[in-house]
Amino acid sequence: xxxxxxxxxxxxxxxxxxxxxxxxxxxxxxxxxxxxxxxxxxxxxxxxxxxxxxxxxxxxxxxxxxxxxxxxxxxxxxxxxxxxxxxxxxxxxxxxxxxxxxxxxxxxxxxx
Amino acid sequence: xxxxxxxxxxxxxxxxxxxxxxxxxxxxxxxxxxxxxxxxxxxxxxxxxxxxxxxxxxxxxxxxxxxxxxxxxxxxxxxxxxxxxxxxxxxxxxxxxxxxxxxxxxxxxxxx
Numbered sequence: 062x063x064x065x066x067x068x069x070x071x072x073x074x075x076x077x078x079x080x081x082x083x084x085x086x087x088x089x090x091x092x093x094x095x096x097x098x099x100x101x102x103x104x105x106x107x108x109x110x111x112x113x114x115x116x117x118x119x120x121x122x123x124x125x126x127x128x129x130x131x132x133x134x135x136x137x138x139x140x141x142x143x144x145x146x147x148x149x150x151x152x153x154x155x156x157x158x159x160x161x162x163x164x165x166x167x168x169x170x171x172x173x
Numbered sequence: 174x175x176x177x178x179x180x181x182x183x184x185x186x187x188x189x190x191x192x193x194x195x196x197x198x199x200x201x202x203x204x205x206x207x208x209x210x211x212x213x214x215x216x217x218x219x220x221x222x223x224x225x226x227x228x229x230x231x232x233x234x235x236x237x238x239x240x241x242x243x244x245x246x247x248x249x250x251x252x253x254x255x256x257x258x259x260x261x262x263x264x265x266x267x268x269x270x271x272x273x274x275x276x277x278x279x280x281x282x283x284x285x
Contacts (some may be wrong), residue, residue, distance in 0.1 A: 065215075093272040104177075104263055104276035105216070148216070152272045160206065160231065161274060165215040 063088045065164035067149050073170045074139055082134040082167045084149030092154040094132050095161060096125050099146045108147075139171045175199055179264050179277035186254045186284045194249040194262055194280050202266030205247040206274060207231075207239060209260040216263065222247055254284045 064087040074080055086094065093112050097105035109118045111127040118125050122143060124135045134147055146168045150161040177198045186192055198205065207219040208231075218231030222241040236258060238250045251258060261281050265274035 095273060102279075104265075104278050105274075107273045107275065110272055150216075159272060160218050160221055161272070162218075163208075163216040165213060 063151055063153055063162040065149055065151055065162055067147075067164035067167050069167060070165070071168040071170070073172065074136075076140055076171055076173050077138045079135070079137045079139070081136070082147055082169070084132040084134070084164055085130060086132070086149075086151045088151045088153050088162075090154035092152040092159055094127055095150045095152065096123075096132070096134055097148040097150065099148055099166070105148055136169070139169075141171045141173060144169055144171045177264055177266050177275055177277035179262075179280050181280060182278065183281050184283070186251075186282065188255060188284060190254050191250065191252050192254065192282075193251075194264075194282075196247045196249070196264030196277060197245050198247075198264075198266040198275075199245065200266055200268075200275060201244075202268055202275070203244070204267040205241065206265045206267065207237075207247070207249045208263045208265065209233065210263060210279075211260050219249065219262075251282075254282075256284045258282065259284045 066085045068083045093110050096108040099105045109125040114129045122137050126133050146166040148166045150163040152159045180195045206221040208216040210216050217233050220239040222228045225244045240248045261279045265276045
């Protein structure tokens, strides 16, 4: 059974204070690892897909990296608008409709 | 393009009542999904449809039924609502052979 564990559960940063969110996973064969952002009262918004160990992707102040057991979402010089819950999900290498298994998320708050 | 549209956005039911959550997508996705999101539990898969005419159970299917009416529409039915089904329900679409899901805004259901 696929498992995804995210840490920390909650993180409070000051504006400009860089940090990383962790996503540890167990899957029999990884097809892809996904990062989403979710704002209160909204649906998850897709950020990145990573497919193989060593891969990195960037978008503005966010950079996602992947190893064989975990992924990190690095946030550089965050701003208050980066406050949200960040979700990690894994997709198993099987079938054509490959469902995603999600972690419980990290709630990020960035203050002035 | 509206993306993935869910109706209703909010609903209050009494125990034992039935209702159907509607989902429609205009992104030409082959696969569609229904997840529920509860505090501390993350997103859990209820049912999914790999393609028009097929449906499969996810992690938490008990108490629910689904219908893939056509390529665009995927509905979720609660035949006899229970308080344990109080949750936020998300519909999502997925492109064939690509992993990322695109989510609707959610339907917030309260069962009294």
